[in-house]
Amino acid sequence: MEAVKIAVPAIISYCFGATWVKIFLFTFMSKFLLEFMSTTLRRLWLAFQERASVEERTAERKVVEEMAPLADMYYELGGEDVRESATEFLESIDVDGDGRVSLTDYLSFMDEGPLRHQKWFNALAEGAGRGRDSLGPRDVRPLYYMLKSGRPFCKGLGCQNFVGGVYFTCVNCFHGSPSSFSVCLQCYESNRFRHEHTKFLDNFALLEAKRTKLKIPALKSTAANREDSGCEGAETITSELHRIAMVYYRSTLDDQQVQIKIKKFVNSVPFGRDRRVALHDFLEFMDKKCDNNQNFKYMNTPSFFKILDRDKQGLDLVDVRTLYYVFQSGRPFCRGCRDFLAGTFFTCVTCFERSGQSSFCLCPSCLRDKKFSHDHHLFLDNYAMLQSISKRSRRARTAAPQVNRENDANRPLGSIVDTVNPILRITAEIVSLAAAGGCVIM
Numbered sequence: 001m002e003a004v005k006i007a008v009p010a011i012i013s014y015c016f017g018a019t020w021v022k023i024f025l026f027t028f029m030s031k032f033l034l035e036f037m038s039t040t041l042r043r044l045w046l047a048f049q050e051r052a053s054v055e056e057r058t059a060e061r062k063v064v065e066e067m068a069p070l071a072d073m074y075y076e077l078g079g080e081d082v083r084e085s086a087t088e089f090l091e092s093i094d095v096d097g098d099g100r101v102s103l104t105d106y107l108s109f110m111d112e113g114p115l116r117h118q119k120w121f122n123a124l125a126e127g128a129g130r131g132r133d134s135l136g137p138r139d140v141r142p143l144y145y146m147l148k149s150g151r152p153f154c155k156g157l158g159c160q161n162f163v164g165g166v167y168f169t170c171v172n173c174f175h176g177s178p179s180s181f182s183v184c185l186q187c188y189e190s191n192r193f194r195h196e197h198t199k200f201l202d203n204f205a206l207l208e209a210k211r212t213k214l215k216i217p218a219l220k221s222t223a224a225n226r227e228d229s230g231c232e233g234a235e236t237i238t239s240e241l242h243r244i245a246m247v248y249y250r251s252t253l254d255d256q257q258v259q260i261k262i263k264k265f266v267n268s269v270p271f272g273r274d275r276r277v278a279l280h281d282f283l284e285f286m287d288k289k290c291d292n293n294q295n296f297k298y299m300n301t302p303s304f305f306k307i308l309d310r311d312k313q314g315l316d317l318v319d320v321r322t323l324y325y326v327f328q329s330g331r332p333f334c335r336g337c338r339d340f341l342a343g344t345f346f347t348c349v350t351c352f353e354r355s356g357q358s359s360f361c362l363c364p365s366c367l368r369d370k371k372f373s374h375d376h377h378l379f380l381d382n383y384a385m386l387q388s389i390s391k392r393s394r395r396a397r398t399a400a401p402q403v404n405r406e407n408d409a410n411r412p413l414g415s416i417v418d419t420v421n422p423i424l425r426i427t428a429e430i431v432s433l434a435a436a437g438g439c440v441i442m
Contacts, residue, residue: 060123063162064142067151070344070381071141073368089144090137100134114153114160115143150387152180156187157194165343166244169206169386172197175393185240189247202244207382208330210389211352211359240342242310242318245325265324266317276314279305298333298340299326307340332359335374336366347385350376 075086093101093109103121110116124139145151146162152169154161161184168188170181183193188200201209252258270281277285279302286300298304306312308319315323325331332341346367348360366372367379380388 059161060119061126063164064123064126066164067142067145069368070364071145072138073364074145075141077368086141086144087137090140093140100136101140102134106135114162115146149381149384150390151383152182154184154187155181155195156183156192159184159187159192166202166204166240168200168202168247170195170197171199171201171206174206174386174390180390185243185247189243202329203382203386204331205329207347207386207389210386212330239310241307241326242322245322246318248325249321262321262324265327266320269315269320269323272314274314276316277320278314282315298338299323301338304340330359332361334363334366335360336362336372339363344381344383346379346381348374348376349378349380349385352385 075083090099090101091097093105095105095108096102103118106121107116107118110120120143121135124135124143125133152163152167154163154167163182163184166185167182168185170177173179173181181195181197182203187193249262252262268285269277270285271277272281282305283300283302286296289296290300305315308323309315310319332345332347333339334341334345341361341363344364346362346364351358351360360374360376362372362379
């Protein structure tokens with residue numbers, strides 16, 4: 001027994017001490033570790049791709065979810081011509097004529113542009129539930145609206161995101177180029193774009209400039225650069241509004257006349273000893289402004305004060321500069337619910353065209369639910385309106401070239417209704433709410 005106890009360890013020591021055993025164990029362990037690491041890295045990579053795909057799909061899906069109610073409004077409130085046009089659009093995509101649009105049909109139709117990607121097809125197909133491999137008539141409506149209304153995609157470097165809210169557009173290209181040049185707020189803030197022109201306006205200010213025929217100072221793209229810009233924490237109305245105002249303020253730092261006007265406005269605001277504007281002082285200040293502009297009446301509310309007040313401690317200097325931007329850009333309020341309009345809204349075309357008359361704007365909900373009273377019946381959403389104006393301006397330039405283009409952003413364009421491009425015909429007719437449709441007509 002004692003011999004066994006001595007022999008066994010000796011044999012084991014001899015075997016494992018042999019060179020060939022060491023080589024064998026090293027090879028086996030190395031292979032095992034490599035396979036384990038390879039499998040682990042593969043799983044991590046697949047998980048990362050899946051997460052990125054989900055986030056990407058979620059972004060596109062959010063766009064479709066935002067566009068779907070607008071597209072349904074156009075379809076349901078429009079006449080028979082609108083529905084026939086939508087049917088013809090579906091038929092133009094549906095190659096085999098089975099009433100459904102497959103991925104192959106979709107990619108063949110979208111021959112170029114950011115929409116020519118499977119992720120957009122998937123986002124449209126998910127409208128009626130996951131697992132869809134084709135699009136039906138209603139699934140195509142958001143795509144139809146996006147194409148016909150001229151909703152822009154950002155042309156910033158490496159961006160190409162759909163712009164659902166505020167964007168900045170080149171004033172020169174808006175009138176004189178076959179296609180506009182627009183960038184999202186994030187890309188404009190950080191100067192992440194390359195373009196031959198330098199004069200830009202945000203879409204709200206540009207639309208107001210066309211309505212009032214007044215000159216709104218254009219931004220200089222090179223003056224808008226910010227190292228601390230970014231999209232984090234900028235989803236709320238308040239932060240977006242302040243960011244836009246800051247872009248304008250930075251762009252005018254070299255313009256002494258504009259700076260004097262801003263300083264004059266700031267000095268007219270009743271700051272307290274703590275350099276803050278309290279709610280009651282704000283309401284009293286706005287009450288004095290109400291006689292000059294209809295929109296000022298809608299600003300004279302505690303709810304709008306809350307939108308301006310970033311830190312909920314009263315308005316500071318930055319908040320007051322934001323108020324100045326709202327004054328100058330003519331940012332609209334809904335005439336139905338009186339809410340501040342931060343994104344898509346509908347405006348009366350007749351009021352828009354009449355010089356000296358205030359605009360009449362509605363949020364999609366008030367227009368859809370007919371919560372308003374007005375004596376005109378033709379409405380366009382703000383994106384389609386700009387598209388129509390741009391088309392009209394380009395035609396005018398082609399027909400009668402002008403040498404001096406400095407004031408193109410504010411040049412009168414004549415009747416929008418008479419010059420709407422046939423491609424945008426649906427947006428000009430869609431919200432024609434006659435009395436038969438149930439709307440209150442004065």
